[in-house]
Amino acid sequence: MSYQKALEAYIAATNTHDFDNVARLLDGAAVYWFSDRSCHTLDEIRAYFEHAWHVIQDEVYRAEDVVWIASDARTAVCVYTYHFEGYHQETFTSGSGRATNVFVRHADSIWKLKHEHLSSIR
Template identity: 30%
Template sequence: MSPQEIIKKYERALASQDWGSVEPLMHKDVCVTFSNGTFKGLLDVKAVFESNFASIKDEEYSISNLHWAHISETEAVCLYSFNWKGVIEGELCSGGGRGTSVLVFEGGQWQIITEHLGPNAS
């Protein structure tokens, strides 16, 4: 699978709100930065993803405007826009911003080792 296919699979996995679909796409040393902090390693990342999944019901998640800044045989860097909407505590909510994902090719597969999500630039 190519880095581009991994990001498409990642988008579908996030939309499913199923950690079991997300985890195989993550490197064991993954580091994720969200608006509420930076989470390092699979256990911390799993906890924050599952917390997000539990708090947002009927979530729709999408990634668009992908820009591949770098792709080599062992690393890839992708910048993109993300959007989500869902129900939080009974109210329809939505959000979005810019993301950066860094993928590495190890053990015959591509995995996300770093993801940084933040607000759109002003």
């Protein structure tokens, strides 16, 4: 799988709302930076995702304007605009922001997400 396909798989896994699907695509030492919190363990990342899925019901997450800003045989970095939509307290809501993702290639040639940084657009 290419790093581009790894991003596509990650977005698809996120939209299943099942963290086990997401976890399969994460490096064991993944670090996430959200606007309101940093997560440094898979348990912290799981808790953040599951809370977000609880707050925004039926969320659909997508990436647009993806630009791969660096890549080599072991590392690939992209930036994109993220969009989400779903229901908060039964009212439709949506939003967007900026994302940076860092993928690393493991010895088995599998690309996994090592870092994600999400921030709002102000």
